[in-house]
Amino acid sequence: MDQDTSEGPGPEGAISALVDALRADESIVADTVRILLDTVPGYDGVSTDSLERSTRRNIRLSTQVIRDGHVPTGEDLTEAEELATERLAQGVSLGSVLSGFRVSMSVILERLLALAPTHGVTASEALSFSTGLWALADAFSSRALRVYQEQGIAAAAADSARRLQWIVDAVVRGHEPVELRRGVTAYAVPTDRAVRAFHLTRLQQEGLDPTGLVQFVLASVPGALAAPYGSAAVGILPDEGAVPQVPVELLLAVGPAVVPEDLPRSYLTATRVHEAALATGLGAAVDLERLSWRSGVATSPDTTRVLEQRLLAPVQAHGTFGDLLLESLAAYLDNDLNIARAAAAIPVHVNTLRYRLRRYEDLTGVDTQNLNTVVEIAWVLAARKGMNRSR
Template identity: 55%
Template sequence: MSQAEHRQGLHELLADLPGDETIVPEAVRGILDRVPGYDGVGLDSLEKSVRRNLDLSIRVVQGRRAPVETEIPEAEELAIERLAQGVALGTVNAGFRECMSVILRRLLALAPQYGVSAAEALSCSTSLWALGDAFSARALRVYQDAAITAAVADSARKMQWLVEAVVRGMPPADLRRGATAYGVPIDRPLRAVSIVLPPDDGNGGGPSAEELITSADTGAARLVTAPHAPGAIGILWGDLEDSPLPAGTILALGPPVTLDELPGSYAAATRVLQAAQQTGTTGVVDLERLSWRMGVTASPETSAMLQERFLAPAREHGEFGTHVIEALTAYLQHGMSIPRAAAAIPVHVNTLRYRLRRFEDLTAADLSDLDDLFEIAWALASGTAPGGR
C-alpha cells in the first residue's frame, strides 16, 4: 500500500473510533480496578471523561505532532472537576494514563484492519504518550493554582481572626474555633503584642514579619502575628528569651491574660509601645521594663517642663552642650560610674567630670540629689524619640 493509502486508513480508523463500544467500559473498569482514589467519582462522570479523552486523543493523532499544554483545555476542565471531587493530582494523572493505555491498545489492535502501517501506528503511540505529558503539566498547574488560592484565603482568614481576637474581641465560639485552627492555646496565659518594625533601608533591606517571628520565637515561646498599623499585632505564649531582634524593632507586650481578655492586654501593649517610641526604647518591652517611663506619654506637660529645665540650657551651648548631654546620659546609663561612663563614650574620666560639673552649673541641678536624678532621667527619656526637643 502507498503512504497515501496508509494515511487514508488511519483517517477512517480515527473516524470510526468514537463509535467503538469497548473503549469506554474497559477504560472505566481499568480506572476503578487499578487506580485507587476514585471512590467519590460517579460512574457517569468517569464515562464522560473517557469520551472526552477519546475525542482529545483523536484530535492529537490527527494533528500529527506532540501537543503542548495550552492546546488541551480538556485537561484543565477535567482537573478542575476532579479537584472539586476531592481527587488527588497523582490519582488524576494515573487515571488519565490508564485511559490512554486502553485507547492506544484499541487503536493498535484495529490498525491492521484499516491498513495502517507500522510507522503510522508508532507515530500514533508517540503522539498519545506526548499527550500524557502535556496533560500532566496542565493538571499540575490547575492544582498548584488551587493550592495557592487556598493558602492565600486561609492566610486572610487567619489575619482577620487575629485582628478581631486581639483588637476588638469576638464571640467565644468563634474565638475558640479560630484558636484551635491556628494553633493558639486556649488553656494557658496569652499576651497581646504590638510590633513596630525597623524602617526599610531603601533597598528592600527591612525585615519581613516572617523574619521577625523567626528571630523572636524560641523553644519556650510562640508568636503569631498579622499586619496592623503601625506595624503588626500578635499573640505570644510561653517565655520569650533574650533572643536578638532586628535593630530598631519594638515588640511591646501586654500582661498575660486568658484568650477572651486579649483586647485588654492589647490596650496595655499599645500604651507600652507608645512609651517605648517616645523614650527611644527598642527590643522586647513591657510595663515592668519601662516602669516610670510609661509616665512620659501620660504627662507630656511634665516632659516639656523637665526638658526645658535640664536639657534646654545645655543645648543653647551648641556642640559643647551636645557633649554635656552625652556625658550625662552615659553617667546615668552606667549606674553613675564615672570610669564606665567615660569608657563608653569614650573620653578621659576628668573630661567626663568636667562636663558633669558644667551641667550642674548650667541647670542648677544636683547630681547627688535623688529627685534631681529622677527628673533628669525623665527629661532624657522624653527627649530621646525622633522629634524630641
C-alpha cells in the first residue's frame, strides 16, 4: 500500500543562504525603484538615493522575518515610522506610501521564489514565507497610518474616512441618487463600462486588521475602490472581463457586472459566492463562472448528506486506506479523468491509481466513468474539502 509523506521544512542553513542571497541581490533595489517611479503616484519628487535606502531597509526587514519566522508588530516597526515621516515631508500621500511598500514586498517575494531552488529551499516552504511578508506589510501599514494621523493630516484623514464610508455604503446598502452621483464623480467610479462588487477575506486569519486587504486590492487592480468592512475588504472593481490574480491564502468573491446603481445586487451575489467558495474549499479569486455548480453545495446540505452516505462513508470506514482512495479519486477528477496525469499529480504509479479507483468502485458500487456519478463525486469531494478547511 502506498503511504503519503510530506516534506519537513528546509534546513536552517538553506534558509540562511537564501537570506544572504536576497540581501546581496542588487536587482531587487533596481527593480523596486523603477516600478515605484513608473507606477506609484507621488514618487517622482523623491530622490533615487532615498528610494534605494528605503528599499534596502525593506529587504533587511523582510529577510529578518524569513530567517526568524517572527513578524514584528506595528509598535516595533520604528523603520515604518521613519519612512512615513520622511515621505510625509516629501509630499507623498499615505496611499502611495502603502502601495510603495507593497510593491517592495512583491519584488522581494518574486526574487525569493526565483532564488529558493538554488539554495535548497523547497517551493512549498518558499511560498509559506509569503504569509509572513504580507503580515509584515499589514504591520507596516498600521504604523505608517498612525504616523500620518499623528502628523496632523486631519483633513486628509477625514476625507479618507468619508471616502471609505461612501464605498461601503455604495456596495452594501446603496446610496440615494444625488449622493451616488457625487461619489461616482469624486472617486472616479467608471461610468463608461460596468463595475463589479467584491468581498475579500483571508482564509486562515479572520479577525485581523483588513488594511492589508484594502492595500492589496488597490495595488493589484488599477481603478479599484476598496474599504475595510469588519475583518474583510469590500469595494468596486472595473469590469475588465476577468477577475484579478489573487494569492491562494486569500478569497476574493466577485459579483456580476452592473451599473453603479446596482452595486448592492452585485455585492449580494459576491457574498453568496464567498459562502459557496468556503463551503467547497475554493480560494484565490472566485466568481459565478468559476464557482459554477459548486454554488449548490452551500445551499443543499441535505443533498450533500445523501451523497456522503453513498459515496464517502463506505470508503471512510477503511481509515487511512480510505483516505488514499479519496486522494486518488480527487486527483482523477482534478485531471479531467486522465489516469496518467492524475497518477503523476499524487504521485503514484499508474497501476496503483487504477487499483485504487477499482477498489473505490468495489466499495461504493458506482462507476467512475459514468457522467452523473462523476458530477456527484465532484460535489461530495468539494463539500469535504470545504469541511476540512473549516476545522
